[in-house]
Amino acid sequence: MSNSTERQVTDADPGRDQERGPEQGPVRDLVGYNLKRSYLVVRSAAAAALEPHGLRVVSMTALSLIVDNPDIAPSELAEALQMERSNIVVIIDDLETRQLITRTRSKSDRRRFALMATVRGRRLRDKATADVAVSEDRATSMLTAEEKALLLDLLHRIQGGTS
Amino acid sequence: MSNSTERQVTDADPGRDQERGPEQGPVRDLVGYNLKRSYLVVRSAAAAALEPHGLRVVSMTALSLIVDNPDIAPSELAEALQMERSNIVVIIDDLETRQLITRTRSKSDRRRFALMATVRGRRLRDKATADVAVSEDRATSMLTAEEKALLLDLLHRIQGGTS
DNA sequence: TATTGTTATACTCTATAACTATA
DNA sequence: TATAGTTATAGAGTATAACAATA
Numbered sequence: 001m002s003n004s005t006e007r008q009v010t011d012a013d014p015g016r017d018q019e020r021g022p023e024q025g026p027v028r029d030l031v032g033y034n035l036k037r038s039y040l041v042v043r044s045a046a047a048a049a050l051e052p053h054g055l056r057v058v059s060m061t062a063l064s065l066i067v068d069n070p071d072i073a074p075s076e077l078a079e080a081l082q083m084e085r086s087n088i089v090v091i092i093d094d095l096e097t098r099q100l101i102t103r104t105r106s107k108s109d110r111r112r113f114a115l116m117a118t119v120r121g122r123r124l125r126d127k128a129t130a131d132v133a134v135s136e137d138r139a140t141s142m143l144t145a146e147e148k149a150l151l152l153d154l155l156h157r158i159q160g161g162t163s
Numbered sequence: 164m165s166n167s168t169e170r171q172v173t174d175a176d177p178g179r180d181q182e183r184g185p186e187q188g189p190v191r192d193l194v195g196y197n198l199k200r201s202y203l204v205v206r207s208a209a210a211a212a213l214e215p216h217g218l219r220v221v222s223m224t225a226l227s228l229i230v231d232n233p234d235i236a237p238s239e240l241a242e243a244l245q246m247e248r249s250n251i252v253v254i255i256d257d258l259e260t261r262q263l264i265t266r267t268r269s270k271s272d273r274r275r276f277a278l279m280a281t282v283r284g285r286r287l288r289d290k291a292t293a294d295v296a297v298s299e300d301r302a303t304s305m306l307t308a309e310e311k312a313l314l315l316d317l318l319h320r321i322q323g324g325t326s
Numbered sequence: 327t328a329t330t331g332t333t334a335t336a337c338t339c340t341a342t343a344a345c346t347a348t349a
Numbered sequence: 350t351a352t353a354g355t356t357a358t359a360g361a362g363t364a365t366a367a368c369a370a371t372a
Binding site: 022028030034035038043072082133140143 | 184185186187188189190191192193194195196197198199200201202203204205206208209220224227228230231232235239240242243245292295296299301302303304305306310311313314315317318319320321322323324325
């Protein structure tokens, strides 16, 4: 801190402010670049909020979709979460082991499973999503409620495709 | 389409529209959930635009930062890209092997490397960022220019912290 | 002692292939 | 023949630990 030989720029390093980080240049105007960086900010806040519940972001999302879609099949869940069927298995296993969901064979098509949240699963989902919402409000506290609603609308439209 | 045995809901599956996907419930209002899904849409478009240039998203970003910050050090680059020093090495190796950047020892601190883009690197950066911008414009064609600028502003503010 | 670049390694996330049981 | 769930495995992406050179 109080060093007599203050750190100086003796090399070729003109105009780059060490406090505010390097120049970002054209990438600062790329949507993808900023979506990722914003996502990392919000995600770390959400992960911290979920950790006390023993949930990861993906398992919380899966649980929430199961709550809102009783008897959904694992393959449908995988498609909704945009991941492979094979990777959803371990997530479902974990949720079932913790008695947050039940996994029963479909009567009409015995290849499929029907997933359903237990009462405990529903309660955990409600608490977890509320906690994540609070953590997101903190992470986006520089936006007004109107701006946040507008952001969600813009993001929904990007996901919707060229409509 | 014109099937006499129309697909019906014979199991317990009330009200879920198979065309539009399952109900998303509360997670649809979570910023993080929508940031990630939007990012996946835009990222795949960007990756496709970069593939002909032999660049991945991360290496294009690294190259761009090196172009705009001559003599930046690998550790500074890692911090700017929010990744570990150890993981930046292979990216720099690749860019140097392809003669897009040079890596020379700093004279003032011989522990550090000074990274600088070559003419070829600068040209590739310019072409690659332009191509990515075009791919992003296609992926976000449902937004007006004003909405896209607003989106960038909102995302910048989220990254800026609680200011 | 601390820091930079580096290597090795582990851990997570995601993707592919193959199997089974059912259709 | 095709599909749902599953397992095993491979490939990315990311994180930690330790080391040599330098400060």
